[in-house]
Amino acid sequence: MSHSSFTSPSSPWPVDLARPRFGVWAPVWGPFAAQHYPGDRFDASWEFNRRYVLEAERLGYDSTLVAQHNLNPNGHELAELEAWSGAAALAAVTSRIEIIAAIKPYLFHPVFLAKIAAQIAEIADGRFALNLVNAWYKPELEKAGVTFADHDDRYAYGDEWLSIVAPLTAGEHVTHQGDNFTIDDYVLAPADPSRKPKVYLGGESEPARDLAAKRADAWFINGQPLDVVRELIASVADRPRTGDPIEFGLSAFVIARETDEEAQRELELFWRLAEEDAPTLEGVFANADPKAVMFETFRKFPHIGTNGGTAAGLVGSYDDIAARLVEFYDAGIALFMLQFQPAEREAKRFAEHVFPRVAALLADRAEVAS
Structure with missing residues (x-):
């Protein structure tokens, strides 16, 4: 585990305390759970995203994840913030928080995406990262005439794609001949090796785990109970790898209150609201790749929120959630x-x-250990 320190005088964390990092999902598609939550109107605007991420930075959050969809899965008539222009703008208006932009490789040629990534990395002075997601929502590709390839083929494509993007963003010359791309001595500038974007990878299938171990700096796990998360971590940590050990991240939807009873009442409200949202959720599932492992996981662990949400168990009192x-x-x-x-x-x-x-x-634990 690494030590984290802040230049911000308002940081809630003691300098040099070994601790996890905390991030927020940018509200690129509107509310994260209930579309009918009282008083929480739909808002996926740039202004709301800017305000939210700036406030998260002020509060001491370390990262923000800017998810990528061209079409809003909750309804194509709904707004969806574009991830990469949004990430560039966030990089320009923030000063400390890490900006993680999700990317679906089929939507961008690796050379041209690497150029965008390297430029945002300069704007952010090294606070930029990309999260490779090999797509699950079929309409946004198929409606644009882009082939939605088979699950395992998408990961093979993502592997080759990332093998080009990563060295280009580090300023290396790239020559490549593969199944999908031919690159002839390409080099980008500016592309500072010290600002090379960190690579996060999502997905829990076997091909996703293999790719995470092979090429990612960090692997995102969907919200699930602790014992399952331990098994997933071990599964990837035990795979062959070169370079630094891989890090792990976890997605979760939080309901934190003074008491567990208050938190459970709020959770019950979300479950009631989920009944109103059921038709929308059915549409999302109907348009998802049936081979995507995360949807099998979601059926196993009913939850509120996306990407596992409350299945991680971060619902309860402040003290219980901290523990x-x-x-x-x-x-x-x-x-x-x-x-x-x-x-x-x-x-x-x-x-x-x-x-x-x-x-x-x-x-307290560090003091006892010393």
Whole structure:
């Protein structure tokens, strides 16, 4: 586990405390869970995303994930913030927070995406990363006339794609002859090796795990119970790898309150609202790749929120959630990528009440160990 420190004087974390990092999902497609939550209107605008990420940075969050969809899976008539122009703009207006932009390789030729990534990395002064996602929502490719390839073929494509993007963003000359691409001595500038974007990878199938071990700096796991997460971490950590050890991140939807009873009442509200959203969710599942492992996982662990959401168990009192976070951290989770609803209110609540409790637990343990 790495030490983290901040230049921000308002940081809630003691300098040099070994701790996990915390991030927020940028609200690129509107609310994360219920479309009918009282008082939480749909908003996927640039202005809302800018305001939310700037406030997250002020509160002490370390990262933000900008998910990529051309079409909003909750309804094509709904707005969806474009991930890469949005990430560039966020890089320009922030000063400390890591900007992670998701990318679906079939939508961008690797040379031209690498150019965009290297430029954003310069704008962000090294705070930029990309999250390779090999696509699951079929309409946004098929409606544009782009072939939605078979699951395993998409990972083979992503492997070759990433083998080109990664060295280009480090300023290396790339010559490549593969199944999908032919590159003749290409080099990009600016592309500073010290600002090379970190590579996150999502997906829990066997090809995804192989690719994570082979090429990713970090692997994102969907929200699931602690024992399952431990098994997933071991599965990837045990695979052949060159270079630094891989890091692990976890997605989760949080409901944090003073007492467990209050949190459970809020969870019950979300389950009632989920009944109203059921037709929308059925449409999302109907348009998803049936071979995508995450949807098998979602059926196994009913939850609120996307990407596993409340299945990670971060629903309860501030003290209980802090203790669970430390357990996940001990299991190997370095970054928690969190969703909230209403986003601004609940992200602030988490920072004010849970950050200090996590810091206290880790500081007390470090003092005892010393």
